[in-house]
Amino acid sequence: MDFRFDEDQELLQNTVREFLQTEVTPGSVRTLWETETGRSPELWKQLAEIGLPGLLVPEQHDGMGMGEEEMVLLIEEAGRAALAEPVIATAAVAVPLLAELGGALANEWLPKIAAGEAVVAVGHPVSPFVEDAHVADLLLLPDGTGALHAVTRDAADVTAQPSNDPSRRIATVEFDASESTRAAHGDEASRLLAAALDRGALACAAGALGVCDRLIGLAAEYAGERKQFGKPIGSFQAVKHMLANVKVKLEYARPLVQRAAHSVANDASARDVHVSMAKLAACEAATSGAKVALQAHGAIGYTWEQDLHLWMRRAWSFDHAWGRSPFHLGRVREALFTGALPIGPGTTFRGDA
Amino acid sequence: MDFRFDEDQELLQNTVREFLQTEVTPGSVRTLWETETGRSPELWKQLAEIGLPGLLVPEQHDGMGMGEEEMVLLIEEAGRAALAEPVIATAAVAVPLLAELGGALANEWLPKIAAGEAVVAVGHPVSPFVEDAHVADLLLLPDGTGALHAVTRDAADVTAQPSNDPSRRIATVEFDASESTRAAHGDEASRLLAAALDRGALACAAGALGVCDRLIGLAAEYAGERKQFGKPIGSFQAVKHMLANVKVKLEYARPLVQRAAHSVANDASARDVHVSMAKLAACEAATSGAKVALQAHGAIGYTWEQDLHLWMRRAWSFDHAWGRSPFHLGRVREALFTGALPIGPGTTFRGDA
């Protein structure tokens, strides 16, 4: 029993953090906002060089062969940097899905993803929208019968749905499902879609941690400098306490995300419940962080030119993606109230007596 | 259109406030806590002399012949003083019920109540308990069929149910319903019981206002004196803001209670909704006032010898009596979601265009 990330994992996280600090700035994020796709193939390629898109790609397909524990650490960094690239869609969700599908799809797409040469987007019944569909080379989409299809973008009808976050590009997608597009059906498709949902939600939770941490940091920095009534506003208890409350939320969301990553990586029986707990807590921390950071900034935070809203919008986006709070709360509630889940002291970890 | 209490009403309120300030002290409340009944026939008689039990008793039955607008002002004072006497049961609920029943019951009991010589308690299906049944000379009780009965206490089986508030004495009551005990049935009984509920809930809301105001006052007084780190704790923003938040709740509950009193007095069509809005808001103000006042006091507030809990317990009691919050919220919600209630600008008062 050791509930810590190991040194290699933390080293990897630091490497990615340093890269993103240099390469992804508020200015560069804003520049991408103004582009049609909101995405940078060059940046995607750079991310591939440090191993991000291919993190979960098995080594035989030229990837890093790592797991969800590493993934959450890196996506937390992506959140901290307000990175807009399709890391969640492609690296966190599509890659393991393709790997599980195996065969020609895996052989063709996994090496391309690892090389930063392809983007793959994944649809799921939990949402009417598909994130990053507009730049995806391949789309993995459910049909109305629960089967899973693989279609290239030119074979799909992608309608952009502008959202509140210029970094979040979502679309509705229509396509002609056929035998030839079908990649899985029946129980296999259900299993794959369930896993995709848990991976997407887990990644959003991890991203929300990074966003929340950054929001607290921005607010604390501003409040330490900005003066009113002759004192830094951060010396007022009202400001201190609102930020402290968010910090509490953040630090108690963190171990939930960590455990959920472990459960997804090990396909634990309560994986779905663990993921939902993590996403609820992390998104609650991030969205309350957005509100509090804005209040600590005052009017200046309400402007487009202040960078604060880059992270506020990311917080709201993670809250929306891969199942909103009522969905995840509902999953945990059902598990609790049907008695499906053992609860009480000594039930938190597997192998308890 | 004049949304104010008039001068006579405010004069009456001040008179009762002054009387209670002298006659009902924390010490006298605690003395009554130690008695078997928790009630003082002498005090009840004194209250009768200033007109409280007989406030709603029609003049031909030796009462004051006033209405609910005056009643809420006086019960607010009772709350402020943490008065434990059966004012709500007898003066606010039983009196108008007896007056509506009329006949022998009214002729016999109303003058006695006005003279401070009788206590009457009222049961209602909204609660399994009857407040002040243990000291009631007469009990007005529903049976399982919705009819209303009048029984004397010796004809009833009264089982005390000790509660969290030594000032609140409740009991379960069993009795033999018969033709001879029946005071009303059918539509008349339903109408009377509905009115009793609204009057009881309105009175609790009014009492909660007084309790909340007193809790804020006690906390502000303590916080202004008690020093920590060399400063009065009331100079810390955390303490200021928690008390300010309760004050906001209190001051926006107040007009709801005022309007509900007007609606009950005038038997307005939305009477039930108005009463529920008032009780929800006032009890929410009082219970949050209890929590905040305790927090502002710190450990000292947690002791039996500090008077604070006299009002904390009253806040919880008013929340419990005559329909708990889910019941009242449900009534408003139903009215809103069935569309039974006109809503929007210009619908607040009768006679809007």
Next chain:
Amino acid sequence: MDLDYSKDQQTFRADAREWLQQNVPATALESFDTAEGAKQHREWEARLNAGGWAMVPWPVEYGGRGANLLEWLIFEEEYYRAGAPKRINQNGIFLLGPTIMEYGTPEQKARFLPKMASSEEVWAQGWSEPNAGSDMANIQATAFRDGDHFVLNGQKTWASRGAFADWLFGMFRTDPESERHRGLTFILVPLDLPGITVRPIEQLDGLAGFAEVFFDDVRVPVEHQLGEQGKGWSVAMATAGFERGLMLRSPARFQATAKRLVELARLHVDSIEPSVRDEVTRCWIAAEAYTLDTHRTVSRLLADGKIGAEASLNKIFWSELDLRMHELALEILGDRGELRPEAPAAGDVGSWLDGYLFALSGPIYAGTNEIQRNIIAERILGLPR
């Protein structure tokens, strides 16, 4: 307590309703924080003024209707009920106008009020500076007297309507030795003078609701000083006073939002969580409480009462309610709650998202809610400073 409207009040309401029914534009105007929207709103104001409904609470002599506060509430109810446009000149109508009536010279009244009534001249307010936000007395912009002119230097920020307004009002430090709220003078400034630079500030919703205004040796005739020199703080306090604040945030605004929220919740009642229904109910109750409280206050004011620190209770209550209602609406809209109105799948999302972004500023502007809580604690509850 009398909660019925008089015959006259009912007639007043009926008149307002009829006029609005016949005149309110069928399609919504664009936001007045865009160039096109500002133009449309000026046209609407001209029409309102022509109909005699622009300045309802103003005295008849200044182009108003001489309505009392209660009639004003009735008019507002009808205005929101009719879904009429927002008031582009609210800074002028509700804040500066009444102040000019109180402090202005006869010439100033004649010069400014009629064009304000018609919105031929739209006003920006210049309360804040970069270091004078919640701490409003920390003003650093200066005005030194040079013959029959003031020469203005410095910067104002968060000037609402600044981007498309014609005039700005604000305080300038005329006594360079003075500190805090002493030595300030209230000055009215045409925004087209040489030396003025207006820089629109883009908000979270992408619109220029505010502007920064820079003053570089701007010469303003002394007759544009309002009130006495060095006594600007008193004038400003009157301007910011409760009665006028009330007019900016009349209950009808929140009742209208609450109604839209309830209707939205009813429409989606099968897909929303029961707790959301409960919260919607609580919001509607709060909007009613706000309405009732306003009537209580207006009754007191009509009977010659005074308003003090209670305005701080008001500010906290409406700003939190407004934010909560918009949060709930987005919650009800579910997956579509993050869509811009122009998204093909937006459906009935309407203006809820932009409304939410706007509502987020409620707890911040006009004195942050933290400042308001201090005021309540110190001035109402008597806690030590």
Next chain:
Amino acid sequence: MDLDYSKDQQTFRADAREWLQQNVPATALESFDTAEGAKQHREWEARLNAGGWAMVPWPVEYGGRGANLLEWLIFEEEYYRAGAPKRINQNGIFLLGPTIMEYGTPEQKARFLPKMASSEEVWAQGWSEPNAGSDMANIQATAFRDGDHFVLNGQKTWASRGAFADWLFGMFRTDPESERHRGLTFILVPLDLPGITVRPIEQLDGLAGFAEVFFDDVRVPVEHQLGEQGKGWSVAMATAGFERGLMLRSPARFQATAKRLVELARLHVDSIEPSVRDEVTRCWIAAEAYTLDTHRTVSRLLADGKIGAEASLNKIFWSELDLRMHELALEILGDRGELRPEAPAAGDVGSWLDGYLFALSGPIYAGTNEIQRNIIAERILGLPR
């Protein structure tokens, strides 16, 4: 990350479970804040000690089991799972015991630890004074040195277990010239000495959970000084440190409450509001988060990490969770939520009401949550004081 228990850990758990199954009293003891309950709890502690389970994390040489923090968590899980009694001597076992191990002389260890282990001597803590609550450094009780004795004067308050304890520990000012946290000495005081008056404080639940202790020329031998003279603050900080605080509020406590809450909610699922079900779910999630976070911390400590201001996060989290769970339980109990357990109609209300009253003290004691928020803001987030 390794979330499986080792073979040894599993064996440890099985042993604890077996012993507890065989020894935990079948009926609940009375509250240890009553005379009769204190007697029952002392008996239980003696039994625990005889079984070797009283001092699980203590070194074997002092009568403990030499368990590490993780094993301690396992033991606590089993202890709460078995519904075993609360620990009357928690001040001794978790706070003072480890401090004596660190600062005590060999004689002190031999004198105090075995009787603490068996609860033959029960300890009260004397942290607070009337003017030293959250501001713990403002201590005014004095101890002046007179030969081989200290002479104590002054008052301690909120001494938990004070009413039925044998000994008290606390800080006294030995240097009359000193201020704040300097010049304090940590002293162990037998409560039966002449000059000591113990006045039980009745709490909201009517029980004497605390006491005021008055010192009037009380003579204590100098060998009862713990640590150096004038260095009491360091000793106290070690005592109040996180690792020990953790032991007082192990996750199992909140998991046990969360489980009872979920079971109560399941039982009444048809009568409760859906929003209550949601809130119960959130509480259970929070109890899990607390458990996981504790394991994260323990993993770090076992790997030789250090704990700092994070303890303030912990304090806020558990105290708010505990209060929320009890509020929800009363909400679920509905009309019966206000009944005392002895009421004939009480049914399954159990100890929820008294638990609620106790939980209300959570945000207050051991440093109010307001103080904790200051610490988080200043020491973790770096905001200015």
